[in-house]
Amino acid sequence: MPPICWCSSDAPASVARVGISGSSRRHPSLNPRPEARSVDTSSGPRSSSTSSHESQSTRLTTPYQTSPEDTKFDPDTSSGELKPQLRRSTSKQLLNFCKSLFHHDSNHAYALFLRAYPEYKLTRPVDALRQREYKRLRQSDEVYVDYMGASLYPESLIRYNSAFLRRTVLGNTHSISASSLQSAMCANEARSRVLAFFDAPAAEYTVIFTPNATGAIRLVGEAFPFGEESSFVLGMDSHNSINGIRQFALAKGARVGYIAPTSRGGMDESEAKSALKAYCPQSLSADPPCLFALTGLSNVTNSKNSLSLLTYASVLGYYTLLDAAALAPSSKISLRTTPVDAMAISFYKMFGFPTGVGCLVAKKSFLGQLKRPWFAGGTVDVVQVPGAGFTTAHEIHEQFEDGTINFASLAAVTRGLNILSRYINYLPLRLTALTHYLATSLTGMRHDVAGTPVARVVSRRPGVRPSEIGEQSDTGSTVSLIFLEPSGEMMPNSFVEYASTKHKISLRTGCMCNPGGAAAILGVQAEMDKFYSGITYEEFENIVGKELGVVRLSLGLASDFYDVHRVLRFVREVIACDVERKKLWLEWEPIKHHHA
Structure with a gap:
């Protein structure tokens, strides 16, 4: 199978079904109509005029998993677990789908995303919340993907609290x-x-x-x-x-x-x-x-x-x-x-x-x-x-x-x-779609010159696809990964953090105060035997011989498609681009040695 596209188990379900069924009929997400560029990206509640066909497609694409007969062992996964693979007959279609996401503007990419994840349209009230309560993200051109560290406060909450404190006299209880x-x-x-x-x-x-x-x-x-x-x-x-x-x-x-x-x-x-x-x-x-x-x-x-x-x-x-x-x-x-x-x-x-x-x-x-x-x-x-x-x-x-x-x-x-x-019932469906899309896209990216994988997602990916508001998800909305050099070696997390900061993307690196979880997904649990009380994090990494942390991208209440698209553009145009990556590397190296 060609190595350049979403050929993993985590391709969008609506795309995966085409290959699994063996149908010759092209899925709409693989062959977008010309009017896709004019997709309605406005906020607000979902229109009552939504077609019954659209609702039906949401219900029909419920599970992400493929059937057992369409799985095979994937030796590229560190866990050695069974990974569903798409049939070769759809490789060209998937390649075109991936390219269309990365070679069009964000609105066109959003149109394609909605075709692959039509249930996402049900969460438009959260888009309205984003536009109304989080204007500072747009004004600062900041992309925030560290919701596991802290959520972002709605602006009306600060206005309310400020007004309340100005008019109220509060004393010790x-x-x-x-x-x-x-x-x-x-x-x-x-x-x-x-x-x-x-x-x-x-x-x-x-x-x-x-x-x-x-x-x-x-x-x-x-x-x-x-x-x-x-x-x-x-x-x-x-x-x-x-x-x-x-x-x-x-x-x-x-x-x-x-x-x-x-x-x-x-x-x-x-x-x-x-x-x-x-x-x-x-x-x-x-x-x-x-x-x-x-x-x-x-x-x-x-x-x-x-x-x-x-x-x-x-x-x-x-x-x-x-x-x-x-x-x-x-x-x-x-x-x-x-x-x-x-x-x-x-x-x-x-x-x-x-x-x-x-x-x-x-x-x-x-x-x-x-x-x-x-x-x-x-x-x-x-x-x-x-x-x-x-x-x-x-x-x-x-x-x-x-x-x-x-x-x-x-x-x-x-x-x-x-x-x-008012919004929590929307979040499992919304964040599952965004998380699955983000993890799948990162898995499919390749370095522009070497053609080797850019990243390895190590966290658990969604396995159940909520199709209705209020339905719960089987995972959270975090993507933990390690970025890879063109040679296949692990890219330093500190470099990724430096590069992302330069491009106004707030993420987190490290073990996230969860050494057991980080060791599990990195496959270094056996190395814990080398630990002794008093050893520093840096000393322990030197003993193990590699960085022990991950890059964490976590989504939350105010996350939308455009946040995810910005992250993917950053990875493709900076991390996966030899010219841009080397420029930033020259800036980062003196800083790295200074801190060392």
């Missing part, structure tokens, strides 16, 4: 003055809105405000009653904030059990269940308290874990903690359906502002089992001094909110959740 009561009212409204957003019964759950998701996770870790017969079970593909709980567990003599990741991150559900059984508290005589922490969505591998594992663990006797920092911004979560004991989130990852505010949504019964190692202002009602006696605050959430909460920002939390709730 640890008082009963009029200004304090106003702050308390804002806090209570925000708590209620959080519970409603996550469908958490108010009789069972409460909301504890923290500086961020990490602060929420620490509250659980430091206060969980680990004992010598306790277990703490977690996945290797977890954020360091989850990994850090093991320090509290080990300090109290508990066992720590890691669930191995797949080659694409996340965890195999059957292996996870086996691990949970192996460390099961019910297999021990005293039923000691055990904790299972699940990462809802990996911030580097793009793998979603089944939330049903939380219910499974709970039945076995575990207390459960869900790290939803990466999951909550684009996925509906119902704590009524999946009643976890505790869940951690950061609001800036959901809608960009305010920073410095997260929360722990927790069952009141679970909080009653925690044993805090200290108390602070705001968490106690009265303290004996000198002496050892104290009485905790009356409200259970107050017992876990150290000091003064960020009361001046809580009105923005309520407003931000209101905004996100």
Whole structure:
């Protein structure tokens, strides 16, 4: 098969079906009509005049996967997994399709994109949001693809918060003055809105405000009653904030059990269940308290874990903690359906502002089992001094909110959740289409002179294609990859970061505070044996003999087709272009040596 086009498993489903069926009829996405240049790219709700044929095509192109008989082993994948391959009969059509995307202006490319992903038209209200609330992106000519790091705030949220603060007198919540009561009212409204957003019964759950998701996770870790017969079970593909709980567990003599990741991150559900059984508290005589922490969505591998594992663990006797920092911004979560004991989130990852505010949504019964190692202002009602006696605050959430909460920002939390709730049902369908298109296009790119691959996508790609608003996706919206030199060697991430910054593209490189996930998709898990405490990141890379990070492109609330198209143009016209790449390389080399 020619190496220049989308010949991987991840070609758009509507394109892939042509090759699989063996039909001689050309698919419209491979033979665009002349009027494609005048495609309607306007924003706003989808017109009621949309043809029934268009709706039908959306329903008919649901799965990305091909049938088993159309798959073969792809030796180019590091994971060694089965990869569906398109039949040779469609190679020329696919080549023409790829060329048409890269040789026309962005509006024509958008027309072709809509033909390959017609369901994307259903998300036009999000296009209207982008034009209305994110004008600064267009004005600055900036492309933002780091939503996993932080979402971008809607401009109306900042205007609302500024106006609210200008007209309102807010005081410390640890008082009963009029200004304090106003702050308390804002806090209570925000708590209620959080519970409603996550469908958490108010009789069972409460909301504890923290500086961020990490602060929420620490509250659980430091206060969980680990004992010598306790277990703490977690996945290797977890954020360091989850990994850090093991320090509290080990300090109290508990066992720590890691669930191995797949080659694409996340965890195999059957292996996870086996691990949970192996460390099961019910297999021990005293039923000691055990904790299972699940990462809802990996911030580097793009793998979603089944939330049903939380219910499974709970039945076995575990207390459960869900790290939803990466999951909550684009996925509906119902704590009524999946009643976890505790869940951690950061609001800036959901809608960009305010920073410095997260929360722990927790069952009141679970909080009653925690044993805090200290108390602070705001968490106690009265303290004996000198002496050892104290009485905790009356409200259970107050017992876990150290000091003064960020009361001046809580009105923005309520407003931000209101905004996100109007659009979150659109995001799985929209972001799945964009993510699949981005990953597929990057896989098909070649260096202009050598003809060798430009990039290797290592993160998990979408396997299920949502066709209706509200339908959930099976992955997130992150593409982690490594760029390749024409020789096939890994291109330094620091160079890619330098080049992208020069072209006003905000992305991220590294292991994303998730060493287990990064090691899994890079295939360097065995190298972890060479690690020792105290070694620096750079020293460890020298021992391994290569960079250990990836380039991460992550999409979110305000992402649209033109962001993705700009990224692809950058890769094609800079990274894959010998002349342009060498120019930037000469600029970057002195900087590289300076930092070294």
